[in-house]
Amino acid sequence: MTFKERAKELVAKMTLPEKLSQMRYDAPAIPRLGIPGYNWWNECLHGVARSGRATVFPQAIAMAASFDDELMETVADVIATEGRAKYNEYRKAGDTARYQGINFFAPNINIFRDPRWGRGHETYGEDPTLTAKLGTAFVNGLQGKGKYRKADATLKHYAVHSGPEDLRHTFDVAPSERDLNETYLWAFRYCIKHSDPSCVMGAYNRVYGEPCCGSPFLLEEKLRKEFGFSGYVVSDCGAICDFNENHKVTANAAESAALAVNSGCDLNCGNAYQWLKTSVALGLLSEETVTRAVERLFEARIRLGQFDDDCEYDSIPYSVIECPEHVALSRKVAQDSVVLLKNDGILPLDPKTNIAVIGPNADERSVLLANYAGTPTEYVTVLEGIREAAQGKVGYAPGCHSYKIQGADFDATTMPDAVIAAKAADVVVLVMGLNPSMEGEQGDAFNNSADGDKLSIELPESQKALYREIIALGKPVVFVNISGSAVVLADQDKACNAVVQCFYPGAQGGRALADVLYGKVSPSGRLPVTFYASDDDLPPFEDYSMENRTNRYFKGTPTYAFGHGLTYTEVTETWVDEETVTLSNVGNTDTAYSVLRYKITPEEKQLLGFKKTFLKAGQSVTLKVEDVTKF
């Protein structure tokens, strides 16, 4: 029997109330049918998240900067391995709480449309092609190729979802048909065709007036009919109550729940589906439709091996969590995601250089983790990583608060101390940027300015003041920006000897960054987002038109373009034909290198594909870069 047939048979034995109970994320046990309880709410954006110990990989946006879909697939496989190990152990103890299951609400393949969006760092950036390839790799790695599914992946948030966070429960987006298909839905369509994801999560917002989790257009017409999706759909957490409470498209929760299930939303993260009995009683929902949803859910659970004794993943031991191989992989991904934006030759640093590490992000643990993270047993901050690698003196001062202006309240007076440290050094490594309290999800980031979003992409004034003081000293400066999104680095590009972008780099981040700064590895990351020169370059945040946004459509000149990224050597690209390129490392340093293939017209600059490879010094390689936009 197929998983689908087994699900049909099992669900046929359930009463209606039993069926309805299984559509909640915290599905209770049905002992008479041998069905254990199961909690569907689980996270693994960049490692098993919110469930205690786990290898914490770089944040999604950082992994995107590696421009390496093969590496992404390996990472996702490791995440699934750790997820299985935890699930096995939890199950032994009879635990079925949130964050203990084996389906996951990742990857986030929304388009990072505007750099002010707080959740942008959960995504793979602004480009549909990059997003689609990395999302596909993540799904394939997570779900595995076994007899059973290793873990369920969830494409989210479907669809047209990218802020503002404070409007997400009421917002209605009406993108042009072209933007809808070529930008907002494109990666979903690609991933579904190339990776068979188990699940899709509906977003909070509305599209063309329909709430995403209750949209026949999005869920039936597009997702299932056009894209061929055959899995289950889950609501974002609380999104269905929004129908009546915030979107006001239904009169009450029973109507909202019915609309969602009738539209094809099978599982409710939130509590709207406690009203499903009423929905059925009122004739708003048929048992056949309920059965369809529950069958999809049980097909998934059976396919995960939850009802069999021969699942190949049941023997994965807890000892794989943060094993040396996984931690080493996290470090490698972090290395590969560092983006060298400018270098006048100061990098790599001679290990014997006396340096001063300055800035509020230098010794800050939260920037390693970003959001939706697990708990590592070892954090290596930038300062700690540098100290481990350096052979010269390493001075240190935070120099300022991340965003509070010096002198407020009883804050420390720390800038002079930073100046002292800088003066005593030969080179200053200035480590600034954002942190997850300054950009994040509604209710999760506490910047108090925009509910998780940023009002400006400039660095905060507290950091700018410190920056000016340090620059005024005239010392050589390596500027390291740690953030999950583009910030304005126009001044840095002019005044600093080197500029390095480090997206939230995971628990081993400091070690990986030091590997790059001291030349243990050549940087090979590329920007997955455009670094605009100023706030003035940005259309209104609420505007979902792609006109003059992102590398593909932006008409202006950014400080650093999408795809920009230097190495410690020179690699020449010689295109033999449209898809064949010869890469030659003509320098003296080994490096990884991502080659990007574009279609450039007067209207747009479209990324068609990319491929990462490793080139020893002097080595040439000829390879094909597939146009992934044709399928």
Added chain:
Amino acid sequence: MTFKERAKELVAKMTLPEKLSQMRYDAPAIPRLGIPGYNWWNECLHGVARSGRATVFPQAIAMAASFDDELMETVADVIATEGRAKYNEYRKAGDTARYQGINFFAPNINIFRDPRWGRGHETYGEDPTLTAKLGTAFVNGLQGKGKYRKADATLKHYAVHSGPEDLRHTFDVAPSERDLNETYLWAFRYCIKHSDPSCVMGAYNRVYGEPCCGSPFLLEEKLRKEFGFSGYVVSDCGAICDFNENHKVTANAAESAALAVNSGCDLNCGNAYQWLKTSVALGLLSEETVTRAVERLFEARIRLGQFDDDCEYDSIPYSVIECPEHVALSRKVAQDSVVLLKNDGILPLDPKTNIAVIGPNADERSVLLANYAGTPTEYVTVLEGIREAAQGKVGYAPGCHSYKIQGADFDATTMPDAVIAAKAADVVVLVMGLNPSMEGEQGDAFNNSADGDKLSIELPESQKALYREIIALGKPVVFVNISGSAVVLADQDKACNAVVQCFYPGAQGGRALADVLYGKVSPSGRLPVTFYASDDDLPPFEDYSMENRTNRYFKGTPTYAFGHGLTYTEVTETWVDEETVTLSNVGNTDTAYSVLRYKITPEEKQLLGFKKTFLKAGQSVTLKVEDVTKF
């Protein structure tokens, strides 16, 4: 000429407005007289604070637990050395901002009357004798014995100040005469007699109806006439505006400022003294009285060497900051402040033991620093310290939030992970307690329950739930409580194999704790506060009567008494006479040991003195323990 004479001469050249300007904490320069600007607001409670890099020693309450006044004097001398080094460097750059000066608002010698007081961890505990000896040692170490004063110490908060934090700007205390003299003022009197402190800071509250910074009774009658204080008095920050705004004992700020200066408060931390011109104009304050205040301030500045070229401390280089010797001292103090409360023989741990380190304080940096701290360049958390010392496996899980109940919001589900880690280990090291966001100063600690104070001395329910789960496993458990105050450990005393109290232990804290846990050093700390068995043992928080409070007067049976503290050996005390004792280390382990001398009557148990010494295994020493209450 004496410093006093020079001050008189210099102040005589000032106009009245110039004099008044010098009574503000941010005293401006008077270029025509060659007087540079100076900011009097500087902190150094347990290391130079809020001024960037510094060696971060254990919090004051932890240093108190070492019961070692000689060590305290050494620490204070090192703090002054680092303060001078920073001051020298700041001065070179022309910086005169807050936290850059060389007078300090420390030590805090208030009596830790009630364990719920949020700022209690800034003190030396609940006992006047211990507080007096340690305060004296701190002042002597900080001020030095040179031609110039190395740094100015400030006894604070004078007087009768120990919460509640949320009432501090309005509270009026009327202690009995005995409590006033034997408890609240005693340490101030002792320190003034034995260490000549430069400064005393007036508290926010009132005593007998008079606001402390405007109290002729406290500042004239007691402080200067009875105790013989000859230095300057500073207000707590904002305390003088409280006179009219909150205490309502004056009608406006000009009256408040006049009352303060007339009472002998020479310097204003805050901005009330901007009204002094008005005070003088209204005839509320004479120029003679102003001159007296300003002369005291300039005597201090001149005595600090600010107007001379031959100050022996001007050559202290910046390189002393966090030099290896200072960091090693911080680690030693942290070792000596660990208090072993119970041990069934499980400690010291065999380094090869496979352990699980569990609890929200295990890998938490904030508990190393506590409040009023500098910025270290290296933090060693408990987990990191243990990992460095261990030769067996070290599992880790935080297991719960410090106080948020699991399951709220989108918090991580972490308890099962802790259970898994515990099950895999031979011994569980459970690291719980409080953190500086749960106990602290008004506006500074964000526990949202009591404005810095605690409502209960029980551990939060989130931690109790984890504790119950771990204990239920039946594994050997070493319970490490990290906090700045007493918490209820009654259950732990029954159920755990060992109980260790670690007050906020400074930047090297994790390393120091590991030194103790693995037996590199024997613990030798003693409790500077009573660990009550329950909230029910506490009189109302607002009650300033000492009846049935603290070791001296408490009638009940605490879980662990003030002065309690075990070692890894056995030391016998044989009293030869009232003040002479023979200490014999009859075990096989070297240890430091503090001997305490009490006077015990049916009414009270009074600490008369104490002395710490080092005893090799088998060694006996006879020494005298002075009765310091007689002077």
